[in-house]
Amino acid sequence: MSNYRLSSRAIVIKDDNVLLNEFNNGEYYNLPGGGVEVDETLRDAVAREVLEESGLSVLVREMLYIYEYNPIRDEYRYGPLGGVSHVFRCEVDESKEKMVYRVIDSDPVNKSISTGCKWISVDELKNINLVPKINDFIIEDIRKKDFTTKFLEDIH
Template identity: 35%
Template structure:
């Protein structure tokens, strides 16, 4: 029996002490994600990062070093994000000259914005996965060995009130 693991490609775009995030409003309320998505058949992880930055933030990027590898293992995380096991490769990206992030022509369902969030304000937002501390730490040094992050070891957000 095979056990599928979804591979996701993510763009970490830092500029002027801010990070570019995709804003969503849905049943979980207002929250943010990195520009990211699943790697498609016949596509490399790097190609997927470039495509996802374009699709979700209308941004053209140059893909740099691997910053993080994040794993969501449902059985270790009370299935908080559903049943699909996933590995996320999060790359340090730079905007290509002349590229200005904006809301795409065909946004994802529930996407409400593309925002530069100051690193100093990360603790004031909900970011999925909750890698706010890791992003701030990475932005401070921008080098080193990629960090491996497991969902079940991250701080949990309080449950929304009914």
């Protein structure tokens, strides 16, 4: 068994807004996504996770970020299991209907529960508590339309 969890996350952009998963009615947010299943690719996982969490089908585009959570380095902030996250730029697939179901995410370490996905304007993104703190990277890259892959270090 690995000490690291592999996850796939999305930055879904629509009309200068970004889709985020809200926790505890806005206490903090994270990018939609989650763990990669044994039979999935990173792209399959992010599409499935976004659909489960928001009801939206997405077109998975380029990988924007890779970041790591190291429990020792990051003082066990999010528990004892490390993780590597792959973040993809995604677009809503307008040819598909929105689904009505939604999987509720919870974070047992921080004792929090998802209160749903929410569209946040790029301007508003700088003022929210996004976990991990990659707000500035997202804002700058969307503004510059820079969709090249970056490895983000020491962000936790």
